[in-house]
Amino acid sequence: MSEDWFRVANDGHITLTLHIQPGAKKTEIAGRHGDALKIRLAAPPVDGKANEALLRFVAETLGLAKSAVLLKSGQTSRRKVLEVTGATAAAVARLVAD
Template identity: 80%
Template sequence: MSEWFRLTGDGRITLTLHIQPGAKKTEFAGLHGDALKIRLAAPPVDGKANEALVRFLADVLDLPKSAVILKSGQTSRRKVLEVTGSDSARISALSGI
C-alpha cells in the first residue's frame, strides 16, 4: 500500500494529495513526498480548483461526485479527500506506479 492513500475501518479510502492549480491541463503528475500530485487546469479562485478536483477524481474513478469528499485543505495545496465506493487497486492505479 502507498503512503498517499489509506483504507479506513469502514471501507472508505483517504487520499493525501498535492494540488497544482492553474496548470495547462488536468492530470496526475506522480508522487510528491507522501502525496499524489495532481495538476488542475482550474484556477485557485472561489473554490473552483476544489470543485474541479472532486469532479476529476469522481470521473476517473467512475463514481458520483457525492462519493468524493474534501475533508481538509480547502485553501491549501495539500488536501485530504475521502472516497467511498471504490477499491484500493483502482485507487493505486491512479498514480501510474
C-alpha cells in the first residue's frame, strides 16, 4: 500500500505529510492536496492552538492516544509532518476514503 502523503517505516512508525487550513468553520479531512492530506482545523493558528487541535484530531480519528501522535516538523507552517505510533497503514489510508 503506497500513498505519497504517508510512509510506513521499518519500525512501524507512520509519517504523515499534511497541509493544514487553520481557522476553518469545522475540523475535518478535506481530501488530497498535492502530495499531502489536507485537514481543515477550526482552531486558530495562535499560540500553538492549531497544532494541539491537529494532534488531538488525528489521534481521535485513528483511535489512538494523543501521545501516539508527534509533530515532527512544520510548527509554524501550513505543511506539517506527523509521526504516528500504533496505527496500521490500512487505518491511515482510510482517512481519505471516509
